[in-house]
Amino acid sequence: MKLDNIVTSRLTKRFGDIVAVDHIDLDVPEGSIFGLLGPNGAGKSTTVRLLCTLLRPTEGEAVVAGHNVVEAPVEVRRVVGVLPEEGNHTLYQRMTAYENLEYFAKLYGIPEEEIPRRIEELLRFMDLWERRDDPAGELSSGNRQRLALCRALLHRPKVLLLDEPTASLDPVAAKRVRELILSLSKKYGMTFFINSHNLAEVQRICDRIAIIDQGEILLAGETDDLRSRLKVEQVFRVRVTNDVAKAASVARSAEFVREVSTEADTIVVKIADPSSNNSRLMRMLLDAGVNIVEFSEEEVTLEDLYLSVIREVKK
Ligand SMILES: Nc1ncnc2c1ncn2[C@@H]1O[C@H](COP(=O)(O)OP(=O)(O)OP(=O)(O)O)[C@@H](O)[C@H]1O
Numbered sequence: 001m002k003l004d005n006i007v008t009s010r011l012t013k014r015f016g017d018i019v020a021v022d023h024i025d026l027d028v029p030e031g032s033i034f035g036l037l038g039p040n041g042a043g044k045s046t047t048v049r050l051l052c053t054l055l056r057p058t059e060g061e062a063v064v065a066g067h068n069v070v071e072a073p074v075e076v077r078r079v080v081g082v083l084p085e086e087g088n089h090t091l092y093q094r095m096t097a098y099e100n101l102e103y104f105a106k107l108y109g110i111p112e113e114e115i116p117r118r119i120e121e122l123l124r125f126m127d128l129w130e131r132r133d134d135p136a137g138e139l140s141s142g143n144r145q146r147l148a149l150c151r152a153l154l155h156r157p158k159v160l161l162l163d164e165p166t167a168s169l170d171p172v173a174a175k176r177v178r179e180l181i182l183s184l185s186k187k188y189g190m191t192f193f194i195n196s197h198n199l200a201e202v203q204r205i206c207d208r209i210a211i212i213d214q215g216e217i218l219l220a221g222e223t224d225d226l227r228s229r230l231k232v233e234q235v236f237r238v239r240v241t242n243d244v245a246k247a248a249s250v251a252r253s254a255e256f257v258r259e260v261s262t263e264a265d266t267i268v269v270k271i272a273d274p275s276s277n278n279s280r281l282m283r284m285l286l287d288a289g290v291n292i293v294e295f296s297e298e299e300v301t302l303e304d305l306y307l308s309v310i311r312e313v314k315k
């Protein structure tokens, strides 16, 4: 049976009048990749800081890998690895990649004879071995972030807390970090807790998601469930080879189509409940003699998601 690796119950953190984290209940099963999704100021970083014992809860409890964050902070720190917000600022910019890891390995009390082997394994895993003698400050931001990840992994944590691991990266470097997270999860099976404000990212890598806003969890569940439950109105682009105006008027006549606009040879449509309505629209267009060459989905924005979450919560 899989145990829950992170459990919070009514976990709360106040800063004066601000309730940054407001009575949240979370369960993160062992070995899962969990995403805490929310806009700026929602309480994501505060939650991570509570889980890694950097902050003390005002109220409520959190247990990480069986250890209570208030009663057993030393044990918690031993089993968690943290990539803080702006994680690469925690590296020494003038020390080389290798020296940074050596320094932190000693700080963590990793046995001296074990250190070189562990550093080499991590640097190779992250594709940084060739960069080992470069000063951290001279690495690209993607490589620096991967080095910060190595740092978080040095003591072989059971739980990794990653605070916006791709926020400052370009799309290619961000993709590489996501791939590494997935292969780390596959190879070592640790539990991941990932903060993000990027819905597409969370949907791609997390098997469970909780949505937080103003310190409160609005909704939580398995990624696939949430996707189908929320019935987000999604935007699709339909590229046609013949009559764009006709395609647009057919789309406008469908009761499940919310908005239609045209761009050159493409109609852009917002569709309610796309899992059942996409094929209906496609059939209507084909029946009207429209020639479809491409039917693609635009990524749902966080704003779209919030609107549908709020609708769902109010039901
Ligand atoms: N040390 C602190 N003192 C006072 N207020 C704080 C402190 N840390 C966070 N807050 C407040 O708590 C709320 C939640 O902040 P938090 O940093 O957890 O949000 P976040 O979801 O990580 O946001 P972001 O996406 O911007 O990183 C915000 O209103 C923030 O201003």
Ligand SMILES: [Mg+2]
Pocket (backbone or CB within 6 Å): 044, 045, 046, 085, 163
């Ligand atoms: Mg934050």
